[in-house]
Amino acid sequence: MPPFDLAESDPFGPHNLPYGVFSLPGSVERSVGVRLGDHVLDAGAAARALGSPHAGLLAAPTLGPLLAAGRTVWTQVRRELREWVTSPSHRATVEPLFRPLSAVTLHLPFEVADYVDFYSSEHHARNVGAIFRPDTADTLLPNWKHLPIGYHGRSGTVVVSGTDVVRPSGQRKAPSDPAPVFGPSVRLDIEAEVGFVVGVPSRQGSPVAMSDFREHVFGLCLLNDWSARDLQAWEYVPLGPFLAKSFATSVSAWITPLEALDDARVAPPARTHALLPYLDDASAEPAGYDLRISVAINGHTVSEPPFATMYWTAAQQLAHLTVNGASLRTGDLYGSGTVSGPEPDQRGSLLELTWNGRDPLELPDGKRTFLEDGDVVTLSAWAPGPDGVPVGLGEVSGRVIAG
Amino acid sequence: MPPFDLAESDPFGPHNLPYGVFSLPGSVERSVGVRLGDHVLDAGAAARALGSPHAGLLAAPTLGPLLAAGRTVWTQVRRELREWVTSPSHRATVEPLFRPLSAVTLHLPFEVADYVDFYSSEHHARNVGAIFRPDTADTLLPNWKHLPIGYHGRSGTVVVSGTDVVRPSGQRKAPSDPAPVFGPSVRLDIEAEVGFVVGVPSRQGSPVAMSDFREHVFGLCLLNDWSARDLQAWEYVPLGPFLAKSFATSVSAWITPLEALDDARVAPPARTHALLPYLDDASAEPAGYDLRISVAINGHTVSEPPFATMYWTAAQQLAHLTVNGASLRTGDLYGSGTVSGPEPDQRGSLLELTWNGRDPLELPDGKRTFLEDGDVVTLSAWAPGPDGVPVGLGEVSGRVIAG
Structure with a gap:
């Protein structure tokens, strides 16, 4: 599957891991996603599947809870994500939670305050x-x-x-x-x-x-x-x-x-x-x-x-x-x-x-x-x-x- | 009780009925209130007690749901409130739901968007x-x-x-x-x-x-x-x-x-x-x-x-x-x-x-x-x-x- 077999030069490799919010066709449900190559990982589903302590932050319809959590948590979540998308031991769990970018709708990822x-x-x-x-x-x-x-x-x-x-x-x-x-x-x-x-x-x-x-x-x-x-x-x-x-x-x-x-x-x-x-x-x-x-x-x-x-x-x-x-x-x-x-x-x-x-x-x-x-x-x-x-x-x- | 026996010249009589949000001492719960004289009516509690179809809008911690409801509902709710605070038949129900202004804390009544x-x-x-x-x-x-x-x-x-x-x-x-x-x-x-x-x-x-x-x-x-x-x-x-x-x-x-x-x-x-x-x-x-x-x-x-x-x-x-x-x-x-x-x-x-x-x-x-x-x-x-x-x-x- 492409997300795990990315070229090392891919600008959206495991060194990047930007956050967004996506939905699937025909659904109004929004989910936090993390981009890897041309795919999106359903981050909340991955966190739940792998028993992450941060599942609550990631299983949200916006980035708001993650944004509010602060630097220490941001670092922890990023470390976890990196492990999930690179470690062969998680591959079988995580791979089914990727969607092709072309198959999702991307949304404004957080509510803009000021x-x-x-x-x-x-x-x-x-x-x-x-x-x-x-x-x-x-x-x-x-x-x-x-x-x-x-x-x-x-x-x-x-x-x-x-x-x-x-x-x-x-x-x-x-x-x-x-x-x-x-x-x-x-x-x-x-x-x-x-x-x-x-x-x-x-x-x-x-x-x-x-x-x-x-x-x-x-x-x-x-x-x-x-x-x-x-x-x-x-x-x-x-x-x-x-x-x-x-x-x-x-x-x-x-x-x-x-x-x-x-x-x-x-x-x-x-x-x-x-x-x-x-x-x-x-x-x-x-x-x-x-x-x-x-x-x-x-x-x-x-x-x-x-x-x-x-x-x-x-x-x-x-x-x-x-x-x-x-x-x-x-x-x-x-x-x-x-x-x-x-x-x-x-x-x-x-x-x-x-x-x-x-x-x-x-x-x-x-x-x-x-x-x-x-x-x-x-x-x-x-x-x-x-x-x-x-x-x-x-x-x-x-x-x-x-x- | 003062709210029902206001002077006819009171600037906060039943002709006015402004909306706010209040809490009681020692409580973090916020409620929509309507001012009458020097008292605040717990509007959500009154709506529930009197079986109003708008209880959902009024039993909220901000004015947001009421604000979003639109002119027709605003007019209906205002008409109801007026009846509740003036009709002798509602007095026994409504009177216990008033609080003296001096006994409540008033909050920013809605979340300011732009x-x-x-x-x-x-x-x-x-x-x-x-x-x-x-x-x-x-x-x-x-x-x-x-x-x-x-x-x-x-x-x-x-x-x-x-x-x-x-x-x-x-x-x-x-x-x-x-x-x-x-x-x-x-x-x-x-x-x-x-x-x-x-x-x-x-x-x-x-x-x-x-x-x-x-x-x-x-x-x-x-x-x-x-x-x-x-x-x-x-x-x-x-x-x-x-x-x-x-x-x-x-x-x-x-x-x-x-x-x-x-x-x-x-x-x-x-x-x-x-x-x-x-x-x-x-x-x-x-x-x-x-x-x-x-x-x-x-x-x-x-x-x-x-x-x-x-x-x-x-x-x-x-x-x-x-x-x-x-x-x-x-x-x-x-x-x-x-x-x-x-x-x-x-x-x-x-x-x-x-x-x-x-x-x-x-x-x-x-x-x-x-x-x-x-x-x-x-x-x-x-x-x-x-x-x-x-x-x-x-x-x-x-x-x-x-x-």
Whole structure:
């Protein structure tokens, strides 16, 4: 059977073991699944069959109970899973509990509590500054190097990969228009991001230090922060993006545990400004992640944003978002912000890739400035793993349909 | 017994019947309660005792099931409750199910799904513009009269009245400072608002029209959007308020059903700009509410903001927040934005009341520009009801404690 006889180079081998939630055709029952190659292990059934003390956490319709259980349990469960899928003595028990990926439906794997989106790529922030404020000397705003800028988004419209995205309607107004007009967005864009999933809650009034990042954050996923640039330009002053973002945010179906990414940890870029103590990571463990993202439109790769270039790390983002005493809940999700590298073909949004529509992309099926109805956008990624074997992060995909 | 022998002028008489969630001393069990005078009826117990078909909805630890049930059921349950607390034939059954308010603990009555905050008082927006942009000719930004400006806040830090609020720490930077400094906010403020509670969900991709407001929104509460002005000034460009607001938002324990406020419906202010069709309420039923709010610091009234002066109505806010296809969930909460009237003693924030600290308030216990540790802020309100009897909206109160 394939799950036990995987190629050693398979990016979804026993070194990876991401978590998701699946159902079988004709059933409404949802189960926690663990991906191995192109198969899904029914983790709750395996835990029960093998008498695991964690069967209660895994035999659930969402990842919620596992997320809430904390780092010690996360490590124990991961160790058990690894044994189940590698030890010949368990093979006869476990093998019947695998399903081909092609035979299951994948669901949003946890209930999103609060959703926050950051803005932590310096290249992205500078590109946006150069596009929208071409006459200013510094393309970065004064606060950008002092804190990870972020805002809250709509958690109720986070959807799993594969969900169609309806083109949003709303108000837009070009500077030359006498009044705003209403209609479907004509500048629908993507933002290639990584999402971090909080497991362990924190108490209101008690900040979470950078050093406690791994005690609270379970893992990460890919995230597409769909954005209607025309709606955003008209609405965002002074309280930030609202309808331009709230219609949909897509996440990958697989949550990769941080422990699968230990070989991908890298130091973030050198800091050019002194940081306040709660954000100062000069003497901390490397908290960046070397994730290699690809952005494809209709199967054609248009960009390869390198996550290692992000200025602010997920540990800094967590420390910042709680430093005012804001509490964490199981299921909180925070996005990194658009990932853009220094090169033109490493930009994580069409806004940047086409320089606000000035330089259309040439795709096999025609030119693109922003997205057209029917376009399928797919973000995928991998990270360096042990012994040179990549860790697959799966993909987040969505098709634009007319509003 | 008091609940049955209330004065006819009691603002919490049978014409009101707001919903909350309470527990008894020494018990963790939460129950849906309905307020009558200074007492709480155990609504689930009453429903069971009287064989109501809605006992399942009311015998719950939150208002969630009732909120999700929809307008027809809301009307039926309200009619039943009214009969139970007024008909002499039910008195012997119902009277033992009342508890004095002073003997119960009130809880956050529903799980907040997404929290959105608007900015819909023209007087507030003009005051803010005049304070922060004194040199501009128009104190309103160009988009303000075309759409209800709003943003998403943190739903996980919404707390019930009576919860202490820890003064948040964070970064601030005066224009003259060479770099940001970190510490407890020195400009902690309030925003007097009204919160609207969504009951019936909507489907992603399907906007909700203004005319469907009462099919989706169950009722309203009082809301204090605590704000750290110094954190806000430094962080909010370009993505809006984040840590300045996310540490705490307080709501009243009682949710007043819209049906209790039919006598308070008023037309909103005259529209000075043509509105796009999805927001045009020229021929709609009056969708404003004549709610009279009081703001008190340590028991001393400092302002009386009139909700009837709000430019954008809750129906317009709902239509706007879904016009891009964003879905609604049971438990979504949206705030009106700071309520400020045209007069200086009708302003809903200390920012405005002290004109950014220039004109301190004289309180019996000393001057105030912004809040001091130990200050207790209480918003209370009432609305015109049937036969000239006011509808009490209760209060939302919170004490500032040192961070």
